[in-house]
Amino acid sequence: MNNQDFDLDTVKHIFEHVYHDRGMVKWQGFYLSDHTAALNQQKQQLNEVYIKQPQQSLVVITQMLADAYQRQQPVTIQLKMVDQNNHHLPDIITLIHGYNANDIVIDADRLIPLQEIRNVADKKTEKL
The missing domain is CATH 2.30.30.100 (SH3 type barrels.)
Structure with missing residues (x-):
């Protein structure tokens, strides 16, 4: 197959009307359990509320x-x-x-x- 076998209008039509890119959804399967555990731990740390200590002189x-x-x-x-x-x-x-x-x-x-x-x-x- 060479470039002469492709009709650019057909390719353009397919990408504009037929093909639907799922964006980041297609990457979600690549997360390992270690990654998700680390992300969850990071999220938990960000949501922690630190106790306000008294102002010292x-x-x-x-x-x-x-x-x-x-x-x-x-x-x-x-x-x-x-x-x-x-x-x-x-x-x-x-x-x-x-x-x-x-x-x-x-x-x-x-x-x-x-x-x-x-x-x-x-x-x-x-x-x-």
């Missing part, structure tokens, strides 16, 4: 962060930021790798401004 926050930095102990940090549904973002559990007058350094040189921190809890004394 800047003095308490800096004292707890300095102590955690000195002892190289992980802390749980809750930021002031909220998502579009007015829910707090997930708490950050991390080691403090450094600090300056306005920021702390966590996870691979990520800076968090002290003014954005709502609450800091010592990981070992935190209730499970």
Whole structure:
């Protein structure tokens, strides 16, 4: 079969009036159980509502962060930021790798401004 055997008007008619592309429906069979489990877990995490911790003073926050930095102990940090549904973002559990007058350094040189921190809890004394 070569290009001369095709009538372009017939092909155009088939694609416009006969053939129906099912879009993403045809791909749904390719999801593995591991993929669907991971997607369900991700959806559940996004729907979790994190408990709003009390606002700590800047003095308490800096004292707890300095102590955690000195002892190289992980802390749980809750930021002031909220998502579009007015829910707090997930708490950050991390080691403090450094600090300056306005920021702390966590996870691979990520800076968090002290003014954005709502609450800091010592990981070992935190209730499970």
